[in-house]
Every structure is written in C-alpha cells, then in structure tokens.
Amino acid sequence: MAETGRLWPKLDRIPHPPNRVPLLGDLVGATPKTPMQGAMTWARRLGPIYTTKAPGFEMVVVSGADLVAELADEERFTKHVGFGIDAFRPVTGDGLFTAFNDEPNWRLAHDILTPAFSREAMERYHGAMLTTVHRLLGHWDARCGGEPVDVVGDATKLALETIGRAGFGYDFGSFSRSDLHPLVAAMMETLQFSMKMPLMKLFGGKENDKKIKYMHDVVDEVVRRRRASGDTSANDLLGAMLNSTDADGESLAAENIRFQILTFLIAGYGTSAGMLSFALHFLASRPDVLKQAVEEVDQVLGSGTEPSYEQVVKLRYLRRVLDETLRLWPPTPAFLREAREDTVLGGVHPMKKGAWAVVLIPMLHRDPVWGGDVESFDPDRFLPEANRARPPHAYKPFGTGARACIGRQFAQHEATLALALILSRYRLQGLPGYELRIREAGFFMPDGFRLALERRP
Numbered sequence: 536m537a538e539t540g541r542l543w544p545k546l547d548r549i550p551h552p553p554n555r556v557p558l559l560g561d562l563v564g565a566t567p568k569t570p571m572q573g574a575m576t577w578a579r580r581l582g583p584i585y586t587t588k589a590p591g592f593e594m595v596v597v598s599g600a601d602l603v604a605e606l607a608d609e610e611r612f613t614k615h616v617g618f619g620i621d622a623f624r625p626v627t628g629d630g631l632f633t634a635f636n637d638e639p640n641w642r643l644a645h646d647i648l649t650p651a652f653s654r655e656a657m658e659r660y661h662g663a664m665l666t667t668v669h670r671l672l673g674h675w676d677a678r679c680g681g682e683p684v685d686v687v688g689d690a691t692k693l694a695l696e697t698i699g700r701a702g703f704g705y706d707f708g709s710f711s712r713s714d715l716h717p718l719v720a721a722m723m724e725t726l727q728f729s730m731k732m733p734l735m736k737l738f739g740g741k742e743n744d745k746k747i748k749y750m751h752d753v754v755d756e757v758v759r760r761r762r763a764s765g766d767t768s769a770n771d772l773l774g775a776m777l778n779s780t781d782a783d784g785e786s787l788a789a790e791n792i793r794f795q796i797l798t799f800l801i802a803g804y805g806t807s808a809g810m811l812s813f814a815l816h817f818l819a820s821r822p823d824v825l826k827q828a829v830e831e832v833d834q835v836l837g838s839g840t841e842p843s844y845e846q847v848v849k850l851r852y853l854r855r856v857l858d859e860t861l862r863l864w865p866p867t868p869a870f871l872r873e874a875r876e877d878t879v880l881g882g883v884h885p886m887k888k889g890a891w892a893v894v895l896i897p898m899l900h901r902d903p904v905w906g907g908d909v910e911s912f913d914p915d916r917f918l919p920e921a922n923r924a925r926p927p928h929a930y931k932p933f934g935t936g937a938r939a940c941i942g943r944q945f946a947q948h949e950a951t952l953a954l955a956l957i958l959s960r961y962r963l964q965g966l967p968g969y970e971l972r973i974r975e976a977g978f979f980m981p982d983g984f985r986l987a988l989e990r991r992p
C-alpha cells in the first residue's frame with residue numbers, strides 16, 4: 536500500500552464504493568476492460584470526489600468543477616507522473632509527456648518545440664494535412680455505395696499519416712495496406728502492457744521489450760532518412776528537434792529525440808483518431824447538427840476541394856462540433872495532479888506534499904455547471920457568450936497548466952480540415968440500430984462505428 540502511506544490522514548471523510556473487501560479493495564464488481572467507464576459510474580453515484588482501492592494502491596477520483604479548479608491552480612498542484620504514466624517511461628523516457636516535472640529535458644524540449652506548434656507552424660503543416668486527408672478520401676471514394684467503412688480504423692490511419700507527414704515528413708503508407716501499420720499495434724500493446732498491475736507484468740516482459748525495440752528501430756529510420764536528405768531546416772517537429780536550440784544554445788540529445796518522436800506518434804494518433812471518429816458519430820446521428828455543419832462547409836468551401844488554412848479557421852460551427860465531441864467523450868479520459876505542499880482539497884480532503892488525485896475528465900464535463908441536460912450533444916454550448924458564462928476550469932480535454940497538451944491546435948486543425956472535406960464530399964449515414972459503445976484501449980473510441988458512404992451530388 537505504498538501510495539496510501541502518502542495520503543494523510545485516512546480517506547474516511549470522502550465516499551468510496553460500498554462492499555469493499557480486505558486485500559481486493561473495490562475490485563469486486565470492477566469492469567477490467569472498461570475501467571474508466573466504471574469510474575464514471577462510481578462518480579455518478581458517489582459524487583464529485585470519491586476514493587477507490589485496488590491491490591497495491593488507493594486513489595482519489597475528482598470530477599467536480601470547483602475541485603478541479605483548485606487542482607488546476609499551478610501554485611498548489613502540478614502534474615503527477617505516476618500510475619500508468621511513469622510505467623510508460625521505458626518507451627518514451629524523458630520525452631515531453633512522461634518527463635518528471637524537474638527533469639531538465641522537459642523545459643529544454645518544451646522551449647525547442649513550442650515554436651513548432653505555433654500558428655505559423657500550423658500554416659506550414661496545412662499542405663501536408665491536406666495531402667493525408669486526400670489519401671483518406673481516395674480510400675473512401677473507392678468504397679462509396681459498397682460495404683460500410685470502419686471509421687475508427689481509417690481515422691487511425693489518417694492520424695498516423697498526418698503526424699508522420701506534417702511532423703516528420705515521413706510517409707507510413709497506411710492507406711496502401713489493408714491492415715494498420717505494425718507500429719500502431721506495437722504502440723497500443725506496449726501502452727496496455729504499461730498499464731497492467733505489477734504482478735501481471737511478470738509475464739510478457741520479453742515480448743514487450745521486443746516491441747519497444749521495434750518502435751525504436753522505426754523511429755531511428757525516420758531520423759536517418761531526414762539526416763540523409765540533407766535538409767537542415769527547423770520547419771517541422773523533426774526539424775526543430777534536430778536543428779534548433781533553446782535560448783542558451785542547448786539542443787536535444789539523440790536519445791531524447793527518439794523519445795520525443797515516439798511521444799508525438801503515440802500522443803498524436805489515438806487522440807486525433809478518437810476525436811474525429813466520435814465527431815462523425817455525433818454528426819451521423821444528429822440530422823439537425825449535420826445540416827448546420829454541411830451548410831457552413833458549403834458556404835465557406837464552395838465546391839473547392841483544396842481549402843486554404845484561412846478557410847479552415849473560418850469553420851466556427853465545425854470547431855464547436857469538435858469542442859462538444861471532446862466534452863462528451865474526451866479521448867484521454869483522465870490526468871493526474873499532485874500537491875506541491877501539504878494542503879487541503881475542497882476543505883474536505885487533506886493531502887500531503889506529493890499526494891495525488893485523478894481528474895476524471897468526462898465527468899468534469901458533466902458537472903452541473905454544464906446545465907441540466909448534460910448528455911445531450913449541443914455544439915452551441917461553445918458559443919463565445921456561453922464559454923464566458925462558465926467557470927474557467929470546467930472544460931479540460933487537453934489537461935491543464937504547463938503540462939497541458941502541446942498538440943491542441945495541431946489536432947484541432949487536422950480534425951476540422953478532415954471533417955470539412957468529408958462533409959463536402961459524402962452523405963453521411965450511420966448504420967441503423969448502431970448504439971454508441973465506448974471501447975477503452977488506452978484511448979476512448981466509438982466501438983464498431985461504421986459509416987455507409989455515398990457521394991453527394
């Protein structure tokens with residue numbers, strides 16, 4: 536119970552699931568394949584803060600908007616790199632996502648990479664993003680009127696191609712193969728392995744090491760190609776890593792570059808694929824929303840199939856559709872916050888320095904500050920006036936503070952562009968009778984969601 540020892544004093548002031556048993560804790564009745572949806576169920580029953588126990592650890596799960604506002608205070612709390620995140624260190628080391636707060640490479644990489652996520656950088660990536668979306672359209676054109684397409688699979692291909700091409704100038708060739716690139720399987724399986732209980736890791740460790748080695752080989756090849764090309768610009772993510780320095784002239788070491796590339800691949804493919812797939816699901820199931828989205832796309836794009844960067848920025852309603860998609864089903868369901876000093880959260884939960892809590896994002900996004908009908912899909916929740924009327928920390932799909940998502944604008948531009956071209960080209964039809972089921976494979980995904988595609992006249 537190592538982690539429990541750091542909490543202070545006992546957690547008996549906040550609710551926990553009933554029927555707790557010695558040793559197993561709250562494992563009885565747990566849903567091993569859908570732990571996050573299990574946590575959502577408990578949050579609905581137990582409220583904005585509760586604790587849950589499993590062998591080896593106890594954790595505090597927070598979803599109330601006022602409590603999350605406290606956890607978002609960077610003076611009192613910071614990112615906690617533990618519980619599943621640190622388990623991923625063999626793969627991504629001190630790369631941005633898994634770096635400990637005080638590791639010098641976090642600040643160095645953050646400084647070097649921030650310009651690669653600026654507005655100017657997005658304008659540079661636009662062309663590469665357009666190319667990959669056209670790959671998807673080509674793939675889907677061939678399937679119009681035929682078997683429904685596997686949206687999650689194809690969105691995953693698109694996301695991998697986009698981060699590969701826009702970020703690293705590299706073509707993974709996903710649309711010329713029937714299955715997913717083996718890199719995706721390796722990423723998914725190592726991610727799942729890292730989240731296993733310590734005892735379960737006694738098995739399969741060698742296999743996992745092989746997958747990590749394979750991923751490192753793929754990444755080394757991406758770097759080798761760039762070096763061989765003689766291109767020494769810093770115009771994309773890879774260029775910034777290889778060729779730029781921070782204000783003191785320091786640059787990233789080769790090993791760290793490898794960690795960063797894997798970080799961007801892993802952080803960039805599943806999240807973007809989840810966002811696009813869920814957005815397509817909501818559009819296909821809501822004729823009124825779809826109509827308004829199509830009208831906007833037709834008005835801004837006309838009959839063009841090569842929208843400019845500026846045209847994509849003008850698609851305000853599509854952006855709200857994406858915002859609302861991330862409210863209901865944020866692809867990354869949680870982030871962790873730890874106390875910088877001894878403190879009391881919400882006046883009820885004392886925490887020692889280093890103690891941490893989980894923010895359960897999908898339930899934060901269903902807090903009463905969102906109104907009465909939190910389950911309904913309503914993009915107008917994100918009209919500017921509505922945004923201003925809400926407490927500032929009620930919406931956190933991209934995390935919070937200094938360690939929030941660096942790829943936010945990248946993901947939003949990519950998804951808006953993809954949605955725009957999809958809507959201007961096809962009549963979306965979900966399959967009759969499809970009920971949204973959420974798969975948890977590291978990220979939330981709409982399980983088995985397919986679309987029957989037809990070209991618009």
Ligand code: MNH
Nearest residue numbers: 631632802803806807810870932933934938940941942946
């Ligand atoms: Mn992203 C951090 C969600 C797209 C690269 N991302 C985070 C965090 C969340 C998150 C939440 C904070 C995690 C934590 O506090 O532990 N990210 C998303 C979502 C999308 C997304 C919901 C898309 C939708 N992320 C992307 C893309 C990239 C990317 C695309 C890369 C191109 N994200 C990162 C990196 C970090 C991060 C890198 C870590 C940043 C840091 O700690 O400095």
